[in-house]
Amino acid sequence: TQLLEQSPQFLSIQEGENLTVYCNSSSVFSSLQWYRQEPGEGPVLLVTVVTGGEVKKLKRLTFQFGDARKDSSLHITAAQPGDTGLYLCAGAGGSARQLTFGSGTQLTVLP
Amino acid sequence: DARVTQTPRHKVTEMGQEVTMRCQPILGHNTVFWYRQTMMQGLELLAYFRNRAPLDDSGMPKDRFSAEMPDATLATLKIQPSEPRDSAVYFCASGLVHSEGAGTEAFFGQGTRLTVV
Numbered sequence: 001t002q003l004l005e006q007s008p009q010f011l012s013i014q015e016g017e018n019l020t021v022y023c024n025s026s027s028v029f030s031s032l033q034w035y036r037q038e039p040g041e042g043p044v045l046l047v048t049v050v051t052g053g054e055v056k057k058l059k060r061l062t063f064q065f066g067d068a069r070k071d072s073s074l075h076i077t078a079a080q081p082g083d084t085g086l087y088l089c090a091g092a093g094g095s096a097r098q099l100t101f102g103s104g105t106q107l108t109v110l111p
Numbered sequence: 112d113a114r115v116t117q118t119p120r121h122k123v124t125e126m127g128q129e130v131t132m133r134c135q136p137i138l139g140h141n142t143v144f145w146y147r148q149t150m151m152q153g154l155e156l157l158a159y160f161r162n163r164a165p166l167d168d169s170g171m172p173k174d175r176f177s178a179e180m181p182d183a184t185l186a187t188l189k190i191q192p193s194e195p196r197d198s199a200v201y202f203c204a205s206g207l208v209h210s211e212g213a214g215t216e217a218f219f220g221q222g223t224r225l226t227v228v
Contacts, residue, residue: 033216042115042202042219043154088154092215098167099144099206099217101154 003027004091004102012108016078021105023089024071030092032065032072033099037086079109113137117203117220124227129191132223134203135184142215143186144204145171145178148222154202160186161208193227200224 004025013019023032031050035043047056049065049072056063060083062075072089089102116135124130136143145157158168158178168178175194180186190197204217 040221042204042222043217045216045218048216090217098156098159099215100156101146103153 004089004100006087006089006102006105008105009103010106010108012110013079015080015109015111017109019076019079019107021074021076021087021107022071023073023102025091026070027091028069030069032069032092033090034063034072034074035088035090035101037088037104038084043086043088076107079107081109081111083107083109113218115203115205115218115220117201117223119223120221121224122226124193124225126194126227127192128227129189130193130197130225130227132188132201132203132225134186134188134205134220136186136203136205137218138184140205140207140218142206142208143180144202144206144217145186145188146202146204147199148202149199157188157201190225193225195227198226 007022031048033048034046036046037043047063049063052067052069054065060077064073087105090099092099115137118133141162144159146154147157148154155170157171159166160180163180175190177189200222202219202222204219206215206217208215
């Protein structure tokens with residue numbers, strides 16, 4: 001079983017601040033995905049990164065895949081209350097037969 | 112707007128009763144996942160299917176849980192008999208894999224919140 005660790009587990013910041021969430025593993029993944037989940041809903045896919053060293057930007061969100069494809073980070077610039085939610089990373093294994101989720105980072109952005 | 116549909120949204124049942132959760136994947140998707148989410152364990156993969164065939168159910172307690180796909184439009188997860196420790200939110204997700212080695216992007220339903228008393 002591939003283990004994905006996310007940090008921090010909880011993060012509470014003021015509107016306008018920047019933040020970074022980390023997703024680390026000792027295993028290599030063929031791709032890594034980031035999801036956001038709001039209360040009472042299922043996770044919603046934000047982005048997929050495939051190539052080691054890849055950087056993708058989605059408005060104020062920047063996603064990076066580590067060179068060795070074992071880790072990833074999510075950086076949010078000028079956070080807004082609407083960014084509040086549970087952020088989950090998920091790795092697809094070498095055989096792409098499973099999608100394994102990290103433990104999640106609960107982000108709260110205070111107005 | 113294509114989406115994964117899960118029923119029921121909420122289920123309260125007594126210990127020992129059978130529970131069946133249903134999922135309609137997005138039309139055209141060839142992969143279906145069942146996950147369980149709790150505060151303590153997060154999202155745990157229970158089972159997944161590719162082209163309706165079960166590929167991995169190693170995360171599922173075999174003595175009481177079963178997952179099937181009777182056809183391409185329906186996936187079911189059954190617990191018999193249910194126990195209080197089964198209380199959790201159960202998510203179904205579907206995705207499309209074009210080739211082996213390609214990761215699956217999962218589209219989740221809204222989940223079934225199960226409470227076993």
